[in-house]
Amino acid sequence: LKEYSENAEINKAEINSEDIGVICGGTTYLYAHEALGESVSYFKIGMIYPFPDKAVIEFAKKHKKVFVIEELDPVIETQCRALGIDVIGKERFTLLGEYTPALIKKAVLGAEIPDDNCLEESLPARPPVMCAGCPHRGTFYVLKKLGLTVSGDIGCYTLGAVPPLSSLDTTICMGASVSAAHGMAKARGMEFNKKLVSVIGDSTFMHSGITGLTDIVYNKGANTVIILDNSITGMTGHQENPTTGYTIRGEETKQVNLIALCKSLGVEHVVVADPFDIKEFERVVKEETNREEPSVIIAQRPCALLKRVKYSGHCVIGENCKNCKMCMKLGCPAISVKDDKVVIDKTQCNGCGLCVNVCPFGAISKED
Ligand code: SF4
Ligand code: SF4
Numbered sequence: 009l010k011e012y013s014e015n016a017e018i019n020k021a022e023i024n025s026e027d028i029g030v031i032c033g034g035t036t037y038l039y040a041h042e043a044l045g046e047s048v049s050y051f052k053i054g055m056i057y058p059f060p061d062k063a064v065i066e067f068a069k070k071h072k073k074v075f076v077i078e079e080l081d082p083v084i085e086t087q088c089r090a091l092g093i094d095v096i097g098k099e100r101f102t103l104l105g106e107y108t109p110a111l112i113k114k115a116v117l118g119a120e121i122p123d124d125n126c127l128e129e130s131l132p133a134r135p136p137v138m139c140a141g142c143p144h145r146g147t148f149y150v151l152k153k154l155g156l157t158v159s160g161d162i163g164c165y166t167l168g169a170v171p172p173l174s175s176l177d178t179t180i181c182m183g184a185s186v187s188a189a190h191g192m193a194k195a196r197g198m199e200f201n202k203k204l205v206s207v208i209g210d211s212t213f214m215h216s217g218i219t220g221l222t223d224i225v226y227n228k229g230a231n232t233v234i235i236l237d238n239s240i241t242g243m244t245g246h247q248e249n250p251t252t253g254y255t256i257r258g259e260e261t262k263q264v265n266l267i268a269l270c271k272s273l274g275v276e277h278v279v280v281a282d283p284f285d286i287k288e289f290e291r292v293v294k295e296e297t298n299r300e301e302p303s304v305i306i307a308q309r310p311c312a313l314l315k316r317v318k319y320s321g322h323c324v325i326g327e328n329c330k331n332c333k334m335c336m337k338l339g340c341p342a343i344s345v346k347d348d349k350v351v352i353d354k355t356q357c358n359g360c361g362l363c364v365n366v367c368p369f370g371a372i373s374k375e376d
Contacts, residue, residue, distance in 0.1 A: 010058040018054025021067045025049050028116065029071030031064065031084060031095070036077045036107055043109035044116060059087045068093045075100070075116055079107055138167050140342045141312030141319055141360035143238050146283030147207065148173040149338055149366065150290045156203050156297065159192065161185035161217070163209035164242040172339045176207070183208070183216030189231050190224050198230065202297050206233045211241040211249035214264065218273070224302050225274035232296045232303045235266060239310040246313070270304045277303035284309055286365045312360060321376040322357040323364060325350060329371040335363045 013019060024046045032040050033053035040050065051067040053060070068074045068088070076085040076097040085097035100115040101107070113119050138145055148168040151158050152175045160166060160176035161184065169176035180188055185206040193201035208217045213235050224231050241247040248254040253263030270278045277299060281292040289307070296303040310317050322342075333350060335343055340363060342356035352363070352372075364372045 013055050013058045013060045014062050016055055016060070018052075019060045019063055020052050020054070021063070022050045022052070023070065026070065027072050029067055029074045030077055030116070031067070031074065031088065032077040033084070036079060036112070039107055039109045040077050040112050040116075043113035048116070053084060056084065056087075059084075061087075061091055064088060065091055065093065068095070077101060077107070077112060077116075079105075135170055136167055137170070137339055137341050138164065138173075139312055140340055140356050141317075141358040141362075143283055143307070143309035143311065144168060144236055145173070145338055145340065146286060146289060146309070146362055146365075147234065147236060147307045148175040150283070150286060150293055151175045151205065151207075152337075154290065154293060156205050156293075157192070157200075159185045159189035159204065159206045161206070161208040161212050162243070163212050163236070165207060165209055165236050166243075168207070170339075172337050182212050183220055185212075186217050186220030186231070186233055187223065189233075190220060190227070190229050193229055193231055194227070198300060201230055204231065205293070205297060206231060207236055208233065209242070210235055210237040210239070210251045210266070211247075213266075214250045218269070221270065221275065221302070221304070222273050229302055230300050232293075232299070232305065234293075234305045234307055235270075237266065237306050237308045239308075240314055242311050242313075246311070266304075266306055275302045275304050277301060278306065279303070280306045280308050282309055283307045284360070284362050284365065286362075312358060319359040319361070321359040321374050322354045323352050323359060323361065323372050324354075324375050325352055326371045326373060328369055329367075330369050332368065334368055335366055335372065338363060338366060 025048050028048040030040050030048050031051045037052045049071060051064060074093060074095045076088055076095045078084050080103060082098045085095055088095045144165040152173055157177050158175050160179040162182045166179050178188060185208045189204055189206040193204060221233055239252055241249050248256055250264045251266055255261045267278050277296060279292055281289050283289050292305055296305055331350060335350060342353045344351060359374055361374060
């Protein structure tokens, strides 16, 4: 690899000047090019490890001044200094935030670029939302309705923290939903525990939730853990995981049975429930949180973006709508208010049907 890195085309030098050489990579290379053009030379690092020592030393020798331009920590800069190259780096560039061509031009040449990219009107806020048809929406709708304390985890479902669902109370790191809730329950006692759940995705549970659940059983806890089983690893781009039955390369393999796994850890109450069946899901959550023993609810419904999930048609709001805005509480991107009336945007709705189950007046129906 070291030999490959020294000669790889992705680690390339562009010699334009003897005065200034710039070592950079990724977006900072593009920003530097935009800011400095052909007035400087570039060493574009495409493979940072193993570091192309000889190639970088050769590049540095050809220039009077060498800058390292990289966002955040001085990783390339540290490598260069370790090789004895006298570079200019973080003494000119901030450790924080994203760089811009203007920032780079000022740091390297001392020149200002007028900031003429500002729009006169401010853009509407576009907070991140769960997708139309997202299975997690039903879970968080119920948890919010019941006013539970929700110990959250890392995944697309972390979006359950933002309005209008506003359900997650904590998100610390992978697996912490289970272990933090265990600690909360031990510290606050059984009555608090009956108003507390952990939520963790299927792949995160496999990654680092099993140990927390084992501890709950071992330490005589009584937590309720909700495994958000959407049959895929959503947040990072639909990777398979041990619960899906396919390897990361898409080959069939053994599938972990979540029910059997949780039972094998000593959890006696393991229930599978559909988060789109709002009434039943609410009943299950109430029943399991009321127990004075550990329990697991597997909230099972596949991610709406999986190819095999084929919702059809779209939903429409009928004349009997009372404009109560209950359906707005789902935070579905297809539902909005226009001229003070709730409307469903057909182009965004995928016909998942969740809003039909939420409207108290039966005003929403499906159309093909
Ligand atoms: S929940 Fe039903 S009645 Fe209320 S605004 Fe939505 S469609 Fe109308
Ligand atoms: S509008 Fe209703 S049916 Fe359409 S995607 Fe949203 S929740 Fe699903």
